[in-house]
Amino acid sequence: MRAMSRRAAGLWIVAAAGIVALGAWRATWRASTIDPDFLTGWILAAMVAALAIYGVRRRLPMLPLGRASVWLSVHVVVGVAAIGAYAIHVGTAWPAGAADRALALLFLAVIASGVAGHVLQAILPARLARSGPELIYERIPAEVAKLRAAAEDALVEAAGAAGHETLSSYYAQTLAWYFERPRFALSHVFGGHGAEAWERQRLAAVEKLLSADERPHLAALAELCRHKRAMDAQYAIQTLLRAWTFVHVPAATAFLAMAAWHTLIVHVYAG
Amino acid sequence: MHPQLRGRIAFAAAALVLALVVILAGGFARDARLPSSLDAGPLSASHAAFIGEEGCSSCHAAHGRGATAWISAALTALRTGGPHAIDGACTTCHGFDGRDALAHNAVFEKRADLSPTSCVSCHAEHRGASLRASAMPDAQCQSCHAHQFHGFATGHPPFSPWYPSARDRRTSFDHASHFSKHFVDPRNAELVPAGQCLGCHQPQKQGGAVASLGYEATCAGCHDQGIARRDLVLMRWPELEPGPQGPEACGTAGDVPDPSPVSLDPANALLAFLLGTAADDQAAYADPLRKLADAMANKGAEPISALAASRLGGDGAKLLRGLSGETARMAACAWASNREHEPPGGATQPGWRAEGLELRYAKPGHGDPVVRAWLDAIAASPRPADADDAERLEAVRAEILGADGPGQCLKCHAISGPADGPRSIAWKQSPTPQRQLHRFDHRPHVAAMPGAESCGSCHRQGDKPNPSGFASIGIEACTSCHQQGKAPDGCLTCHAYHQNHALKPRMTNDAR
Structure with missing residues (x-):
């Protein structure tokens, strides 16, 4: 971990020095045969290409191309450095042409989604670990269905033992909604206790109406709610950890296509 | 949220x-309103106004010309x-003095x-109709200029000690002596131009260099007489032992000349130089002088004209314009016969005149072509290789090219060039030598400070006047107004990047 931190620090220093040097060169540029916009544009293009290679690397995990964590570190550092290179290349003015505006919007979308994703990757895994053993994302809906079935079995058993359907009726009016599918996504993502409070309130409300025979079944139902809550947290967090890539990757791919067009056009229309 | 789905969306x-x-690449071709x-x-509005039906291809050669042209342009x-290839499109319409890409x-x-x-090092396009392509921030200039400063009033280098008058002025007018001495002399009261500065200058109508209203309007009243008093003496017959008889062509054969020389003076500097001999060495100049006199006696003005042309390099016909052959012949005959020449009539009209022992150009007027021709020829004459000859030319220059020389021309007109080499005389008052990359327009300044007194706010008489008689103008005269928050203080307020930018005839013709 410490070695990785040193490596990351080194990457950040190199990237910051490179961007500062590029900015200083651009600021003190004197009339020469090298056009500053062309040079900074090609540097930015090289950085974009390096960022795109990360996506290729992810698709080829079987190849011995180095550790994924190193690739991710490089991707993040180069991505942030690309913001500086973009500012040096474009300046502060908003592009005037339709194509350049589209390119700028796509760049902003890629950067924004990338930064957001990096922040989520830093925060959510710890929250995911706190919510319990990690479940396979694709199996969570099935696991929720199993919990729902277990809850309904508990209700049938409670009705049989008590001879009336107080608990079943209450479940149908309140808890059935909860067990229907993953709930309280936002609360789980932000680390809130909304689901827990909701459960406690609902279970406490019905507890005083139940007979002594029914209360053990309510305790079983409460345990199922606790499992459901952990499952919901897993689902919400894992969904978010996947969702940002559905913005970042398509935006990045579209940006690459637009950047290629931009590169072609600025060269064709240079004379 | 399967990765495959994400891949499909990305694709x-x-x-x-x-x-x-x-699809939208051809949008402009179909309809400019389409994206x-x-x-x-x-x-910018100025460029949008002329591209017409040519559209983008007015400047971009590859536009609409197919894949081959695109590839070629991209590779270039x-x-x-x-x-840089776009420069060719810019200079199709925009022209400068000097090379474009320097x-x-x-x-x-x-x-x-x-x-x-x-061009694109500094100029941008496609920034909207309000873009002024010629407008530049100061930082643009300072990207090349090593001396960095924040503003005109805070760090701009001081003006040259001669600003705004270059040393090599077209005309030298001593304002100080005129204002302090001549204009206050009661004898000149009626000749002094009315209106102080505005009596001779009209800065409200002129931009940078404010010329005077001209010699006739401003100088002639006082200086015509002085000019007329300075004759050009071409020949002054020197001491020469009388020969046995005068030239045969003079018809004086048999006359017995006076035994004592008619002149006891040395030759004048101009004659000595033309003869190529020392002015005071009779043994040296006697023979060529006699030959010249014989030739003049036979051919009139032509020999002296040819001699002047060969020695000075000027146009002999211009130098001796108006000298009649008879005048030259009669003078030569008289001098060769050891006599002074007495012109017939005795009238003293302006022009060539032989009288006594001199052939002179008398009473020149302002702009006299003969005096100008002599001064030009003497000034432009290269330094002779022979040291003695060079010394004689310097003597001629000292006499003729001084402020009190013929016509007093060089009292006002500047002469420039190396002291011992070919020089040139500035006969025209205008154009004043321009600093190519500087600009100053008197008009807005005069408009802001009307009245003759306003001139003195910048043009002051001081202890160390420049050739115009005024003290040099320091940067503080400008920075008192031109500073941040007051008058404009950007580089381009006073400086131009290009040398004499102008639209090329093609552009203006097309516009018509």
Whole structure:
């Protein structure tokens, strides 16, 4: 971990020095045969290409191309450095042409989604670990269905033992909604206790109406709610950890296509 | 949220972008109102006004010319390292004095390290109709100029000690002596131009260099007489032992000349130089002088004209314009016969006159072509290789090219060039030597400070006057107003980057 931190620090220093040097060169540029916009544009293009290679690397995990964590570190550092290179290349003015505006919007979308994703990757895994053993994302809906079935079995058993359907009726009016599918996504993502409070309130409300025979079944139902809550947290967090890539990757791919067009056009229309 | 779905969305996004840019590439060709993937942004109003039906191809050669032209243009841009090829489109309409692709359109011989420049190094386009392509921030200038400063009033280098008058002025007018001495002399009261400065200058009608209203309007009243008093003496017959008889052509054969020389003076400097002998060495000049006199006696003015042309390099006909052959012949006959020449009539009209022992050009007027021809020829004459000859030319120059020389021309007209080499005389008052990359317009300044007194706010008489008689103008005269928050203080307020930018005839013709 410490070695990785040193490596990351080194990457950040190199990237910051490179961007500062590029900015200083651009600021003190004197009339020469090298056009500053062309040079900074090609540097930015090289950085974009390096960022795109990360996506290729992810698709080829079987190849011995180095550790994924190193690739991710490089991707993040180069991505942030690309913001500086973009500012040096474009300046502060908003592009005037339709194509350049589209390119700028796509760049902003890629950067924004990338930064957001990096922040989520830093925060959510710890929250995911706190919510319990990690479940396979694709199996969570099935696991929720199993919990729902277990809850309904508990209700049938409670009705049989008590001879009336107080608990079943209450479940149908309140808890059935909860067990229907993953709930309280936002609360789980932000680390809130909304689901827990909701459960406690609902279970406490019905507890005083139940007979002594029914209360053990309510305790079983409460345990199922606790499992459901952990499952919901897993689902919400894992969904978010996947969702940002559905913005970042398509935006990045579209940006690459637009950047290629931009590169072609600025060269064709240079004379 | 399967990765495969994400991959499909990404592929679709890229495909959509490429499809859109290709489809919309022809948008402008069909209708300028349609969005186009070739739209780099709206043109400045000045450029948008003339592109007409040519559209983008007015400047971009590859536009609408197919894949081959696109590839060629892209490769050119890659090879040259930028959009330098667009310069050719710019200079189709915009012209400058000097080379297009050099800093300030000039060769800085001491700065071999300077790279070629490109229009797009400074100028931008496609930034909207309100863009002024010629407007530049100061930082643009300071990207090359090593001396960095924040503003005109805070760090701009001081003006030269001679600002605004260059040393080599076209005319030298001593304002100080005129204002302090001549204009206050009661004898000149009626001749002094009314209106102080505005009596001779009209800065409200002129831009940079404010010339006077001209000799006739401003100087002639006082200076015509002085000019007329300074004759050009071409020949002064020197001491010469009388010969046995005068030239045969003079018809004086048999006359017995006076035994004592008619002149006891040396030759004048101009004659000595023309003869190529020392002015006071009778043994040296006797023979060529007699030959010249014989020739003049036979051919009139032609021999002296030819001699002057060969020695000075000027046009003999211009130098001796108006000298009649008879005048030359009669004078030569008289002098060769050891007599003074007495002109018939005795009238003293302006022009060539032989009288006594001199052939002179008398009573020149302002702008006299003969005096100008002599002064030009003497000034332009190269330094002779022979040291004695060079010394004689210097003597001629000292006599003729001084402020009190013929016509007093050089009292006002500047002479420039090396002291011992060919020089030139500035006969025209205008144009005043311009600093190519500087500009100053008197008009807005006069408008802001009307009245003759306003001139003195900048043009002051001081202890160390420059050739105009005024103290040099320091930067503080400008920075009192031109500073941040007051009057404009950007580089381009006073400086121009290009040398004499103008639209080329093609452009103006097309516009018509």
